[in-house]
Structures are given as structure tokens and as C-alpha cells.
Amino acid sequence: MVDVKSDVNKTTRGIQSRNREEVTARILAAAEKVFAEFGYAGASISRIAASAGIPKSNVVYYFETKEALYRRVVGEIFDIWRAAADSISEDNDPIHALGEYIDTKLDLARTRPYGSKVWANEIIQRAPIVQDYLEDELRSWTENRIAVIEAWIRKGQIRPISARHLLYAIWATTQHYADFTHQITTLNDGVELTDAQWGDTKSAVKDLLLCGVALPGRNRI
Amino acid sequence: MVDVKSDVNKTTRGIQSRNREEVTARILAAAEKVFAEFGYAGASISRIAASAGIPKSNVVYYFETKEALYRRVVGEIFDIWRAAADSISEDNDPIHALGEYIDTKLDLARTRPYGSKVWANEIIQRAPIVQDYLEDELRSWTENRIAVIEAWIRKGQIRPISARHLLYAIWATTQHYADFTHQITTLNDGVELTDAQWGDTKSAVKDLLLCGVALPGRNRI
DNA sequence: TCTTTTTCTGACCGATCGTGCAGAAATACC
DNA sequence: GGTATTTCTGCACGATCGGTCAGAAAAAGA
Structure with a gap:
């Protein structure tokens, strides 16, 4: 992804290359x-x-093409x-x-909602452009995370829930606050969520999802 | 929505009106x-x-117009x-x-995935066509459901969770299995979920979400 | 300074879009 | 049977699309 021809770059980078990056970033x-x-x-x-x-x-x-630009956008998120x-x-x-993961993904839902929406659109339409991402990278990445969760279960650290469906539930709920921002805002009397409301959201999502994960008798999350 | 001019209809309905309904349904x-x-x-x-x-x-x-056809589709789901x-x-x-609600919505995710995707697309794009649905119907409908859940909490039937975020979590997870079918299928080695896997999904979603709702010490869901 | 390379832009092409419309075809009505 | 109404369809329109290209403008290299 990064420029390769930066071999003899001492301190200055030239007007052109600097502007290229600026324009490229603005386009993206x-x-x-x-x-x-x-x-x-x-x-x-x-x-x-x-x-x-x-x-x-x-x-x-x-x-070059609309599709190439689109792939760059999807790859970033x-x-x-x-x-x-x-x-x-x-x-x-x-x-x-898991709580940290939920927090981070909810932060991203707030700061990068457009990227989440682009991804959602692409998957809804059956990934006509980035199907290779799903098969080459997402699949193995997901299996690795599932393996971690199942290791936790084997060691008796969490309840024996379905690791796969837990992952899906985290993805679904966190991305919902990005993809369905407009619906949530409308149901919030038309005003965007405040800092405090985003804090409540984090607590509520973690409370709901992790209660089914934690061992009975453990302290609240 | 239903035809009004069916005043003198005994048993026959005429070739035209029957065909009109057939063609209309096929278009929808x-x-x-x-x-x-x-x-x-x-x-x-x-x-x-x-x-x-x-x-x-x-x-x-x-x-008449593309937009009118679209509104009919969105209104149905x-x-x-x-x-x-x-x-x-x-x-x-x-x-x-709540378990019945989750079951029904997951059944709909399987049988009517296209409708869910259309809705998701519309909300992602900030409801340019059906914003009136959100303000006129969804808002009051949602407040009523939240009131029911909060009544359950007041009567001590469930844990004092956030009714609103519980609703959002149910929407997000159930609709995820419709909107992200393609991603889930890809992560299932490219084959659609079987009947048994849909059964597992129902159990897992209810287990995860309702564990945070049920009172401590109650029987498993 | 002069040449080379990179960056930028307006004009243009063929394709497809939503929609209007005249008229053919089918059915309903008497 | 004949007339009226509904249903259906091919064609044409202005607009917009993604992408090409020649050449201007700017920067880099000598």
C-alpha cells in the first residue's frame, strides 16, 4: 500500500509527492x-x-477506475x-x-460510520467486488478468533457458548450503531447520540452480550 | 392497499382482475x-x-414510477x-x-432475506424515500415496545437492562443473519446453513441475548 | 534556461437510465 | 354483434453514467 520509490528521501519530499498524498486522501x-x-x-x-x-x-x-477506488475504500475499513x-x-x-473489542468497535461505529456502511452494502449485494477478501483473509482470520474463544472455553474461563455466533452477535450489534445510525437518530427524536448516550450504549451492549459469556456467579462486567 | 371496487363480486372475479393481481405480485x-x-x-x-x-x-x-414500486416493497417488509x-x-x-420474537425474526431472516436487505439499504442511505415511515410509525411503535419491557422490569420479571438497547440488539443480531447471509455462507465453506444450523443459530442467539435479561438464578432459557 | 516528467482538465463517446406516449391487443360491457 | 375500457408494448427523449484522450499547466531534472 505504501509508496516504494522513496529511496533517496532525506528530509524534503517534494511538492508533487506531498500533494499527491493529500489529494489521494481527500478522494478516499x-x-x-x-x-x-x-x-x-x-x-x-x-x-x-x-x-x-x-x-x-x-x-x-x-x-484509474471506479472499481479500483472502491476496493481501496473497502480495504481500509x-x-x-x-x-x-x-x-x-x-x-x-x-x-x-471481549469488552475491549466491543468498546473499540463501537468507537469505530461512531468515528468511521461510512466505512461500515460501505462494507454492509458490499456484503448485502453478495460481495461482487471483494469476494476474494472474504475467502482469502476473513475466513482464516475468523477461524483463528474462534479458536481463541474455544480455548477459553476449554480452560473453563467462560461459559460454553457458540464462539461463532458470539462473534457474529458482536459484529451485528456494534456495526448496527454505524449502519443504522439514521434509524437510531430518528428514534432519538432526530438528534445524534451525545457522549453520555454513547457511553450508555457501550455499557448496555457489553452487559447484554457478555452476561451470556461470563461464568455464573462471577462479578458483573 | 386492497382493491376497493369489489362490490358486486359473487364467485367469479374476471380474467383481468385475477391476472392483475398475479402480475402485480410477480413484479413485487x-x-x-x-x-x-x-x-x-x-x-x-x-x-x-x-x-x-x-x-x-x-x-x-x-x-407508475420506480419510487412508487420501491415504497410498496419497503412497506411490505x-x-x-x-x-x-x-x-x-x-x-x-x-x-x-422475547424468545418467540427472536425465533420469528430469525425465521423471517431465512424466508424473506431480500426484504431485510432492502430495508437495510434504505436506512444506510438515510431513508431518502421512507423517512415518513420512521417518524410516523416506527417511532411510536418502538416507544410502545420499550414501555412493555420497562413494565416487566418494574414488576421484577427481568433484570433492569436498557430496554431500548435490548431491542436494538435483537434487531441487529436477527437481521444480521439476513443482511449478511453472503458473509455467513462464505464463512460456512460456501454452503448455505442447513436446517440444523438454523436451529443452532436460534438457540445461540436466544442464549446470548436472553441470559442478560433473565433474573440471576432462573433456569436456563 | 531548456527538456522531461508528472499533474491536471475539458471535451467527447457509446451505453444505459427513468419515463412519456401512441397505438396495438385483449377483455368487459351492452 | 359493436363499443368502451383495460391491459400491454415498442419506440423515442433528454439526462447521466464510466471512461478515453489530447493537450494545457506545473514541477522536476539537467
Whole structure:
């Protein structure tokens, strides 16, 4: 993903390369938003360009095709989500690790809602563009996380729940607060959730989901 | 929604009216599928028509505009979901009622996945077409269900969880199995869930979600 | 300074979109 | 039978789409 030809770079990087990164980042941010709000088919290159404040041809210059730009957007959120699950490791305390994972994913739901929506749209439409991500990376990544949870179960650290469905439930609930933001806002009298309400959300989601995970008799989460 | 001019209908209904209903139903079914798979912008009338096996002009004849057809599709799934929550009533046993609600919504996730996807797409894109549904019907409907759950809490029948976030969690998890079918199938080695796996899903979702609802010391769900 | 490379942009192409419309075909009514 | 109404369909329209391309503008390299 990173530029390769930065061999003789001392301190200066040149006006061109700096501006290239700036423009590229602005296009990616605009594309993430427009793809989320209009779907792949409804997001026209000219609308993305207008949102980024540059001519349509310039977007094509940097990303060649609409599909290539789209893949970059989807890849970004995929990488971010993957990193968010670093806490799910066999050596960590299960309840604490899962709680951290839920917290991080809810933070991402608030800070990067557009990326989540793009992913949701892509999966709903049966991943016509990024099916290789699912088969090459998501599948093995998921199996690894399931193995960790099942190790916790074997060691008697959590209740013997279905690791796979627990993962799905965490994904579903956390991403719901990103993908269905508009519905949640409407049901909140049309105003966005406050900091305090996001705090309540974190507590409520962890309380609901982790109660079924923790061993009976343990302290509340 | 129902035809009004059926005044002198004895037994026969005429070839025209019967065929009108048949064609209308076939268009609606095709539209639900195409809107789900391509999004509102990506779903062209000609594709819907081809999927229904009739000319494009005939679709326009029955539904006037693409937007009107879309509203009919969204309205159908909205009504179905609303009826699925009939069990959430103050007189019913909470755990049993919520379990029934989860079961019914998971059944709908399996039998009507396209409708769920259309709804998800619409909300992700901030309800440009059906915002009035959200404000006029969904809002009051949701408040009523929250009131029932809070009544259960006041009577000491369930733990004092957040009724609103419990509802959101149920929506998120159940609809996840419809909207993200393709991801779940890919993670299931590319084959659709079997009857047994759907049964496991129901048990796992109810186990995870209702454990946080049931009073401590109660029997397992 | 002059050349080369990178960056940027407007004009344009063929395809597809939603929709309007005239008229054919089928059915209903008397 | 004939007339009226409903149902159906091919065609045409303006608009917008993704993408190409020639060439201007800017920066880099010498």
C-alpha cells in the first residue's frame, strides 16, 4: 500500500509527492462517504469528485477506475476492523478482552460510520467486488478468533457458548450503531447520540452480550 | 392497499382482475430481489422487468414510477416485521415472549432475506424515500415496545437492562443473519446453513441475548 | 534556461437510465 | 354483434453514467 520509490528521501519530499498524498486522501475520504450514502451504483465518479472539490478527470487520473477506488475504500475499513480485534488473544482475560473489542468497535461505529456502511452494502449485494477478501483473509482470520474463544472455553474461563455466533452477535450489534445510525437518530427524536448516550450504549451492549459469556456467579462486567 | 371496487363480486372475479393481481405480485417479488441485490440506484426497471418476465413498460404501467414500486416493497417488509413483535405484550412471560420474537425474526431472516436487505439499504442511505415511515410509525411503535419491557422490569420479571438497547440488539443480531447471509455462507465453506444450523443459530442467539435479561438464578432459557 | 516528467482538465463517446406516449391487443360491457 | 375500457408494448427523449484522450499547466531534472 505504501509508496516504494522513496529511496533517496532525506528530509524534503517534494511538492508533487506531498500533494499527491493529500489529494489521494481527500478522494478516499470523499469516496467513503459517497459510496456509503448512495451505494456502489448510485455513487458516481463526478459526485465523489465534487465532494472532494476536484474535477472528475482528476479522480480517474489517480485511481484509474471506479472499481479500483472502491476496493481501496473497502480495504481500509477491513484493515481497521482487523486491528480492532487484537485484544482477542488466548493470554488475555476473556471478559476484559471481549469488552475491549466491543468498546473499540463501537468507537469505530461512531468515528468511521461510512466505512461500515460501505462494507454492509458490499456484503448485502453478495460481495461482487471483494469476494476474494472474504475467502482469502476473513475466513482464516475468523477461524483463528474462534479458536481463541474455544480455548477459553476449554480452560473453563467462560461459559460454553457458540464462539461463532458470539462473534457474529458482536459484529451485528456494534456495526448496527454505524449502519443504522439514521434509524437510531430518528428514534432519538432526530438528534445524534451525545457522549453520555454513547457511553450508555457501550455499557448496555457489553452487559447484554457478555452476561451470556461470563461464568455464573462471577462479578458483573 | 386492497382493491376497493369489489362490490358486486359473487364467485367469479374476471380474467383481468385475477391476472392483475398475479402480475402485480410477480413484479413485487422480482423488485424485492433486485432492489436487495443492486440497491435502489443499481436496480433498473428493465432488470426488474426481466426478472419478472415481462416488458419494462408493463412494470411502469402497474406502478407508475420506480419510487412508487420501491415504497410498496419497503412497506411490505415493514408490516411483516411489525406483526412479528405481537408477542411482546405486558401480559406474556418476558423470556418466552422475547424468545418467540427472536425465533420469528430469525425465521423471517431465512424466508424473506431480500426484504431485510432492502430495508437495510434504505436506512444506510438515510431513508431518502421512507423517512415518513420512521417518524410516523416506527417511532411510536418502538416507544410502545420499550414501555412493555420497562413494565416487566418494574414488576421484577427481568433484570433492569436498557430496554431500548435490548431491542436494538435483537434487531441487529436477527437481521444480521439476513443482511449478511453472503458473509455467513462464505464463512460456512460456501454452503448455505442447513436446517440444523438454523436451529443452532436460534438457540445461540436466544442464549446470548436472553441470559442478560433473565433474573440471576432462573433456569436456563 | 531548456527538456522531461508528472499533474491536471475539458471535451467527447457509446451505453444505459427513468419515463412519456401512441397505438396495438385483449377483455368487459351492452 | 359493436363499443368502451383495460391491459400491454415498442419506440423515442433528454439526462447521466464510466471512461478515453489530447493537450494545457506545473514541477522536476539537467
